[in-house]
Amino acid sequence: MAADSPPRDPAIALRNIVRTFRSPRGVIRALDDVSFDVAPGTITGLIGPDGAGKTTLLRILAGILGSDSGQARILGFDPSTEAPALQRHLGYMPQKFGLYEDLTVAENLDLHADLHGVPEDRREELYAPLLSMTALGPFRARLAGKLSGGMKQKLGVACSLVHAPPLLLLDEPTVGVDPVSRRELWEILTRQVRDKNTTLLVSTAYMDEASRFDRVVILYNGKILGEGRPEDLILEAQGHVFHVVVPAWSPRKLEPFLARVPGILDAVGEEDGVRIVVEETAPPPFPGELAQARTGAVSPRFEDAFMQRLAHGAPGERRKAPSSPENLGWENKRTGLTDGAKEESIVIRDLTRYFGSFCAVNHLTFSVRRGEIFGLLGANGAGKTTTFRMLSGLLLPTSGELRIDGQDVLSSEVARIRGRLGYMSQKFSLYSQLTVRQNLTFFTSAYGMGGRRQRDRIAEIEEFFELTPYRDESAGLLPLGFRQRLALAASVAHEPSILLLDEPTSGVDPVARREFWRTISQLSLWGVSVLVTTHFMTEAEYCDRVAIMAQGRLLTLGSPAEIKGQARTPECPTPTLEDAFIGLLEKVPPAEASA
Amino acid sequence: MKALVIRILRLAQKEFLALLRDKKSRMVLIVPPLVQLIVFSYAATFDLNHISYAVWNEDPGLYSRQLLARFSGSSNFRLLKAVGSEGEVRSLIDNRKVLLVLHIRSTFSRDLLAGRQGTVEALLDGRQSNTAMILMGYVQTIVQGYNDDFVSQNGLTPPIAPLSIRAWYNPNLKSRWFIVPGIVGLLTLVVSLLVTALSVAREREDGTFDQLLVTPLQPFDIIMGKILPGFVIGFAESTAIVLVGVFLFHVPLRGSLLALYLGIFLFTLSGLGVGLMISSLVSTQQQGLLGAFLFLVPSIILSGFATPIANMPVFIQDMTLLNPLRYFLVILREVFLQGADVRILLPEYGALAAIGLGSLLLAGHFFRKRIG
Amino acid sequence: MTSQPSFMERWVRVRAMIRKESLQILRDPSSLAIAIVLPVLLLLIFGYGVSLDARHVPIAVVQESRTPASEGFVAGLRQSPWFVPRSYPDIHSAVAALRRQDVEGILWLRENFGRSIESFRTHGAHVVVDGVDDNTARLVEGYLTNTWETWIGFRNLRGRALSFQPVNLDVRIWFNPDSRSRDFLVPGLIAVIMTLIGALLTSMIIAREWERGTLESLFSTPVTIGEILIGKFIPYFLLGMAGMGVSVIMGHFLFEVPLRGTLLVLTITSALFLTTALGMGLVISTISKNQFVAGQIAIVFTFLPAFILSGFIFDIHSMPLFIRVITHIIPASYYVTILQSVFLAGDIPGVIIPNAIALFFFSLFLFTLLVRISRKRII
Structure with a gap:
């Protein structure tokens, strides 16, 4: 099929593509003068945070969205005028996979085969490898809506591959999918490219996927921030990345401090110290307090290169770290860290929950200390959300014990315990029709605040989260990063001693993510205990301790360093947390796939 | 206590803003009721005007012309044409050109002169049987008037003592007097259902419902917060409709305002209760809309709004006992046209209060804080 | 492969779309509820419960x-x-x-x-x-x-006196001598049911695909917008005709409404009206992209007019002039006129033909509009 376009010509050639949208906030340039080529038979990654313009670009390439100006040739076709011809040679998977949830696996495949004119007698021959590759064979008669997230994703890819297209466009295929499924998907895609000489263009918000691509295009705010082989891009950061350790300074305290030092482009806590990306090839002089700092060069990662380019290419995009964190006033509160480092704020013992005969959480036992950041990791359906819902009182356990601040959740007065909890759900559940201030007013009232105290507190919170300029805007119209910030603001406004965060950073760009974690670290220093679930293994590094769950059980529990240590093998001397995670899950017998 | 009130007021304020800051839901709440009010009020009437009719007069005499003049002089009737054959009559009625053909045979005047009875045939299109029946009544009235005058002019003995009939409360039998109070009920129900039926579902879809449940708020607070805006909007819209009915359509408002507003209060309560119940049972807005629709259609049809409950079979009449609109229509019509006061309507108030509280309790039960 | 697609290829795609829609109808309880439960419920309520005739x-x-x-x-x-x-x-x-x-x-x-x-x-x-x-x-x-x-x-x-009224009124009600209101309510109801299936149900189907992101996936395949629309039209058309069939059978056999015209005329005119209703539903759906709004628009602009302004319960003759003018742009009013004639009077060309022509032009207008406003583009 690839013979349709001679191998020397690029499969995709873009020149000066511009696309604007009108929005209530004015005209947005979703794509601003974008030009690049994609060579046939390669994997190209389109990397950028939410709102960078990745989806807009892929839609233009698929011929389902027009551009304002610029030229595009895809497989030799102009998508704006020759879309019907182009679409015969194209596989495209939109975000959320574009599956009909009320059709079965086989019916979804048949639909795509029919629409692409795949002859009936060739189908079995084409389906067989797809089904075996995706391990969907046994589930042909299952409704797509009843598949797990990872299986949906594979089915989505299989549907777009059903006519063996020479070009495959995938829009964030790995978002919201656990690391095991992600790894499996990449194996499928890589094989497809190598064996069938397919050209692949994939968008992603995960920086750590960059190494899988032949080439990457970094998109930010509609502009191309960089382009090239990932190794080359990473090489540019060579010599600019260091690991800083200051004795007696916890990384959590050190990181925001370093982030404010001029000349440091990025600072992120890692193990016992802080990883920094700096302007020059040597760290800038540190302020006096950090005289004892020990600094060592480390080899750069793609994310370092991204942050470096971002600092150069889009200055002013960075938000300053909170200037005077002391003004939020936790330290005076009962939650303050006294000597109670050992005090346990969440105790879970033998917690079990059944749905019918299905055991979602199976004799779970762990505890979270005061001021600790505790990460709960696991594949989709591991029981994380069920645990969260029981902790927040939305769901009753079948059996087991749950204590919050020493009080039994199941027996004490629920309302009093709820006042101590802050809860932030993955959808950033806000009233989108209400303004920032109205949201904050409502949530503080719901926790019983009123009068002057409420007004002062809201002003304080707005200032701390830098939401003051936006206080009269509707929450629904805010950019995603601000929505996340507001959701966090709303969940801490009543000064909870325990914070439950369910996938708090999904889809948020790395810059906003860093700020988010800085705030969380700050809160933990003030004695707030944080329980968090996440799919981003790099984020688990921010946690003091991490628990990995599968099929409702606890697989392991320990600090990130301990868990990585467990996974160390001769073949893999420096495993990442993700390697450890996948290694653990692979040892678990496969669950009945109905989960 | 004060804290509770403040909490509920804040919740209500949030619901209000959520309803009215969104352009779409603002439109849904304001535009359809207004359109319905105007269209219903004008269109939903059984009074007939401009009835097209034809005349097949085979009688050359004076009396037939006298009688027919009474029809052509009536503002309700509009003569389309005079015809001369049965075929023409058939084609006019078949093709719906006319609703009525008056046929007078050639012997009509002769019979009357001779002291015999003359016969007028009225041929009606029965495809809309209700229209036909009403039309028959109009024709009867005109013929009766002619008879009375004929008798008195010719000094004859009246054949029978005519029945004296008076219609109370609505002496001219104006449809609008019947329909407009009904619309108050209908639209109040639509609005109170829409305000609540989608609200919990929307919060579920947005994820804010969980967020609400993890706060120290009690189900009672949440329910109160959700129904307060419904009350305000329901009161505002029904007041607007009452004003339009009284001042634009000149429907008399004879009873006490207290009785009217007590009824609106209890009815809104039951509408909101049913809406919340639907809302707490469904998981998406689409299901909420469908549920509201499935409740709305039968409750309008079986309320006595357009067709009398007394005409329904007994088991359906029993079913209507659960229909809040049924009681509210009684209250509205009694207050508007019969000048009722609170005392007379106690049974209706009781029924509405029972439905309202019952459905609210059920709604509260369905979204208990802990699901499962 | 870049040549014009063959007829066979188009047919395969249309068939795939039809199969997909049909499966979705069968598996979605809410569409079956609108298409089957609601009509039967309405027929039972109207057939048994509602009568404008005063008896007892x-x-x-x-x-x-x-x-x-x-x-x-x-x-x-x-x-x-x-x-x-x-x-x-x-x-x-x-x-x-x-x-x-x-x-x-x-x-x-x-x-x-x-x-x-x-x-x-x-x-x-x-x-x-x-x-x-x-x-x-x-x-x-x-x-x-x-x-x-x-x-x-x-x-x-x-008794003794032989007295009489000078003028005797002899009333004959054609077509429905007993004046059974059920005989005109049931045919009118068919128009309401067809509107429900045609417009309300259909208005949500494209909007649903927008919301779920499946339309984006369809758009990236070689299927044309016309094929998508045909694929949606045919299953819902059959569903609507089935709804009409159920209504006619229930009306005729359960409620004993006479059917004096021919089934052929009934079927042809119903097909015309259903086409119009589907046209309205698809246009609403294409414009709104959001199920909630689509449903609201469908209720306000198709269902309520079919209920109130079609002559189904309230005779158009009773309405003031400006409302009567409005009824001319309500397709249901033409269909109700046809239905009442076909059921109670027979195939009367003078009624059927002009009203059927009106319906034809409505559907022509709506589908022309539909083709003009639907593009195989995301925005």
């Missing part, structure tokens, strides 16, 4: 003195199918009953009733009807007058 109207009778004459008239009332007389001792208790709406009217036979009947002069009979529900009041009036005149005429025949 409870009426209060107050006899101030029991004379043979008054007993005779009350007996006459009792025999009539229209009334259920209930005796009350005095006028006050009868008025109270009227206020409570226990009775629809009062027949008050004064003490002098017997004598007045004999003397033909003053009358001792008074009737009060509850005018609140004007429609029932008018019917009660008519029935009472009728009963009264029959009784008097019968009495006079047996």
Whole structure:
């Protein structure tokens, strides 16, 4: 099929593509003068945070969205005028996979085969490898809506591959999918490219996927921030990345401090110290307090290169770290860290929950200390959300014990315990029709605040989260990063001693993510205990301790360093947390796939 | 206590803003009721005007012309044409050109002169049987008037003592007097259902419902917060409709305002209760809309709004006992046209209060804080 | 492969779309609820529950003195199918009953009733009807007058004086001599049901694909917008025709509504109307992209007009001029006119043809509009 376009010509050639949208906030340039080529038979990654313009670009390439100006040739076709011809040679998977949830696996495949004119007698021959590759064979008669997230994703890819297209466009295929499924998907895609000489263009918000691509295009705010082989891009950061350790300074305290030092482009806590990306090839002089700092060069990662380019290419995009964190006033509160480092704020013992005969959480036992950041990791359906819902009182356990601040959740007065909890759900559940201030007013009232105290507190919170300029805007119209910030603001406004965060950073760009974690670290220093679930293994590094769950059980529990240590093998001397995670899950017998 | 009130007021304020800051839901709440009010009020009437009719007069005499003049002089009737054959009559009625053909045979005047009875045939299109029946009544009235005058002019003995009939409360039998109070009920129900039926579902879809449940708020607070805006909007819209009915359509408002507003209060309560119940049972807005629709259609049809409950079979009449609109229509019509006061309507108030509280309790039960 | 797609290729794609839509209809409980449960429910309610005809109207009778004459008239009332007389001792208790709406009217036979009947002069009979529900009041009036005149005429025949009204009105109601309101409500209801399936259900289907992101996936395949629309049109068309079939069978066999026209004419005109309704649904759906808004628009602009402005319950003749003008842009009003003729009168070309032509132009207009506004583009 690839013979349709001679191998020397690029499969995709873009020149000066511009696309604007009108929005209530004015005209947005979703794509601003974008030009690049994609060579046939390669994997190209389109990397950028939410709102960078990745989806807009892929839609233009698929011929389902027009551009304002610029030229595009895809497989030799102009998508704006020759879309019907182009679409015969194209596989495209939109975000959320574009599956009909009320059709079965086989019916979804048949639909795509029919629409692409795949002859009936060739189908079995084409389906067989797809089904075996995706391990969907046994589930042909299952409704797509009843598949797990990872299986949906594979089915989505299989549907777009059903006519063996020479070009495959995938829009964030790995978002919201656990690391095991992600790894499996990449194996499928890589094989497809190598064996069938397919050209692949994939968008992603995960920086750590960059190494899988032949080439990457970094998109930010509609502009191309960089382009090239990932190794080359990473090489540019060579010599600019260091690991800083200051004795007696916890990384959590050190990181925001370093982030404010001029000349440091990025600072992120890692193990016992802080990883920094700096302007020059040597760290800038540190302020006096950090005289004892020990600094060592480390080899750069793609994310370092991204942050470096971002600092150069889009200055002013960075938000300053909170200037005077002391003004939020936790330290005076009962939650303050006294000597109670050992005090346990969440105790879970033998917690079990059944749905019918299905055991979602199976004799779970762990505890979270005061001021600790505790990460709960696991594949989709591991029981994380069920645990969260029981902790927040939305769901009753079948059996087991749950204590919050020493009080039994199941027996004490629920309302009093709820006042101590802050809860932030993955959808950033806000009233989108209400303004920032109205949201904050409502949530503080719901926790019983009123009068002057409420007004002062809201002003304080707005200032701390830098939401003051936006206080009269509707929450629904805010950019995603601000929505996340507001959701966090709303969940801490009543000064909870325990914070439950369910996938708090999904889809948020790395810059906003860093700020988010800085705030969380700050809160933990003030004695707030944080329980968090996440799919981003790099984020688990921010946690003091991490628990990995599968099929409702606890697989392991320990600090990130301990868990990585467990996974160390001769073949893999420096495993990442993700390697450890996948290694653990692979040892678990496969669950009945109905989960 | 004060804290509770403040909490509920804040919740209500949030619901209000959520309803009215969104352009779409603002439109849904304001535009359809207004359109319905105007269209219903004008269109939903059984009074007939401009009835097209034809005349097949085979009688050359004076009396037939006298009688027919009474029809052509009536503002309700509009003569389309005079015809001369049965075929023409058939084609006019078949093709719906006319609703009525008056046929007078050639012997009509002769019979009357001779002291015999003359016969007028009225041929009606029965495809809309209700229209036909009403039309028959109009024709009867005109013929009766002619008879009375004929008798008195010719000094004859009246054949029978005519029945004296008076219609109370609505002496001219104006449809609008019947329909407009009904619309108050209908639209109040639509609005109170829409305000609540989608609200919990929307919060579920947005994820804010969980967020609400993890706060120290009690189900009672949440329910109160959700129904307060419904009350305000329901009161505002029904007041607007009452004003339009009284001042634009000149429907008399004879009873006490207290009785009217007590009824609106209890009815809104039951509408909101049913809406919340639907809302707490469904998981998406689409299901909420469908549920509201499935409740709305039968409750309008079986309320006595357009067709009398007394005409329904007994088991359906029993079913209507659960229909809040049924009681509210009684209250509205009694207050508007019969000048009722609170005392007379106690049974209706009781029924509405029972439905309202019952459905609210059920709604509260369905979204208990802990699901499962 | 880049040449014009063959007919076969197009057909395969259309067939795939039809199969997909059909499977979705079968698996979505809410579309089956609208397409099957709601029509049957409406038919049962209308067939059994709703009637504009007053039968067995409870009426209060107050006899101030029991004379043979008054007993005779009350007996006459009792025999009539229209009334259920209930005796009350005095006028006050009868008025109270009227206020409570226990009775629809009062027949008050004064003490002098017997004598007045004999003397033909003053009358001792008074009737009060509850005018609140004007429609029932008018019917009660008519029935009472009728009963009264029959009784008097019968009495006079047996008695001495042979007296008569100078002009006798002989009323013949064509097509529906018994004036059964069910006979015109059921055909009208079919129009409402077809609107529900055609417009309300269809209005949500494209919007649903927008919301779920599946349309984006379809758009990236070689399927054309026309093929997508045909694929949606055909299953819902069949569903609508099935709904009509159920309604006709229930109406004809369960509720004994006559069908005097031919099935062929009924089918052809229904197909035309359904096409129009589907056109409205698809246009709404294409414009709104959001199920909630689509549903609201469909209710306000298709369902309510079909209910109120089509002549289904409220005769268009009764409406003021500006509303009658509006009814001309309501497709359901043409269809209701056709249906009432086909069921009760027969295939009358003078009614069928012009109304069918109107429906044809509606559907032509809607589908032209649809083709112009739908593009295979995301925005």
